[in-house]
Amino acid sequence: MAYAGFEYPGGTARQHRAIKILLAGGFGVGKTTLVGAVSEIKPLRTEELLTEGSLRSDSTVGVEQKTTTTVAMDFGRISLRSDLVLYLFGTPGQQRFWFMWDELAIGALGAVVLADTRRLADSFPAIDYFERRDIPFIVALNNFDGARRYDAEDVRAALDLDPGLPIVHCDARSRDSSKQVLIALVQHVLSSSPDEVPMTRQVL
């Protein structure tokens, strides 16, 4: 089969810009829901990571409705412009998934730690991870039906977060609310990034 007629890469075609945003949080916290609310969600299989043993160890205490757990990565795609695409990766919060995060975090714009106020401790590993690697992030509190709506400052104290770190409330089922979460992250990254002149791409 011949592929004549396709432009040789490295030519003059416009570069496709891919922006990565990470969405971290414990099982059942609403990552899949948020990705689905705001983007075109696509299936993405990773290697089989869960053994029967680890399935049993995944805590579902305090999660009323979720009986199965998401093994595959949540992957969403938002085309912002023809050459600018936002990719959302929802990754489980447990330590054994960190090998995935290490890769996802490279060059990522930032991260959203999605938290359930009934199980705040589930978000500790993700917060630690991003703090240690200096990856900009915000915390989004998913307000489940019937869950008490905590004050952001109480959550800040409970999670020992820096004063400047944005904590937003959201409803992961709502497209607009989920969109606001992403906007809050980008604004946070913008406000914390130095005022340097953007680097121009090197022409080889």
Next chain:
Amino acid sequence: MPDDERWIDADAGPVVRPYALTRGRTRHTGDSFDLVATVVTTGMRIPDSSFLAPEHLNVLQLAHAPTTVVDIASDVDLPLGVVRILLADLRELGLIVIRAPVTMAERVDKNTLMEVLNGLRGL
């Protein structure tokens, strides 16, 4: 056809274990590449001597227009690790190139951040 051969449809699940497609390899050849690296065909003819599985050809087909590693993995519905190996095979044959995403080398610059912000607001 042997007597005991049966037709198995997609509902039966994968007939071939994913890593059988890679002939047991779990690591790909050559330089590593990012999940959102751009993949595109070079237009080179498939060498007659090459041994390519139908999955290689599927991947090649998807990369006619520039796409990304994750988009391909999602579209062919194979685990990411398997798709990486298939992509590296195709790269080794010179059939595709895999380019690091623009944002990787530079961190996301302010202009791009503004574009993302405006894009999100306009959704």
